[in-house]
Amino acid sequence: MTTFHLNSLPKEKRIQMIGEFYDMVDSLRDRNEVRFFFKSLLTADEIASLMRRIEIAVLLTAGFNYEKIREILGTGNNKITNVHKALQQDDNGYKMIVKRLIENRKRRLRRIKKENKEKANMSPTAALKKKYPVYFLLDNLLDVAIEKLDEDEKELEKEAILFTPSLKFFRKK
Numbered sequence: 001m002t003t004f005h006l007n008s009l010p011k012e013k014r015i016q017m018i019g020e021f022y023d024m025v026d027s028l029r030d031r032n033e034v035r036f037f038f039k040s041l042l043t044a045d046e047i048a049s050l051m052r053r054i055e056i057a058v059l060l061t062a063g064f065n066y067e068k069i070r071e072i073l074g075t076g077n078n079k080i081t082n083v084h085k086a087l088q089q090d091d092n093g094y095k096m097i098v099k100r101l102i103e104n105r106k107r108r109l110r111r112i113k114k115e116n117k118e119k120a121n122m123s124p125t126a127a128l129k130k131k132y133p134v135y136f137l138l139d140n141l142l143d144v145a146i147e148k149l150d151e152d153e154k155e156l157e158k159e160a161i162l163f164t165p166s167l168k169f170f171r172k173k
Contacts, residue, residue: 055164056083057094058101062161073166105160114147 006014028034038047052075059069066080087094118126129136129143 061098102160105163
């Protein structure tokens with residue numbers, strides 16, 4: 001079986017092929033379609049490898065050095081170096097996705113913290129506040145204001161950077 005090399009195609013065909021791939025990805029309507037597409041296209045290990053690169057980019061962007069990244073993710077220098085080179089070459093793809101990933105992680109962490117706090121505060125009064133928010137408007141507004149004051153954005157950012165699936169995996173070992 002012969003191996004296909006993109007560079008063996010004429011430039012015009014190569015550009016067309018890459019453009020059609022981008023158009024296919026762009027046509028996906030929601031997370032479910034994206035999941036089906038990549039599940040059909042890539043193996044689980046290939047998806048994990050791509051996600052690992054993104055995790056490395058997150059840590060590099062946050063200022064972690066190679067040694068710390070190896071310690072956190074258990075990955076080799078070659079993979080870290082490849083991602084680092086891409087980031088240095090003004091690779092807006094990584095920068096864009098890292099920013100979005102951190103924001104998504106912060107939202108998820110906020111939601112998790114809020115849910116945990118609600119579980120801990122399920123007193124009869126807390127249940128009434130939730131059931132009748134208009135009657136407890138002032139109390140609810142004060143609770144939101146206190147939450148905002150308690151939430152340190154820098155600390156949340158740090159927590160979001162390290163809120164990586166691989167970190168949990170390696171901590172269990």
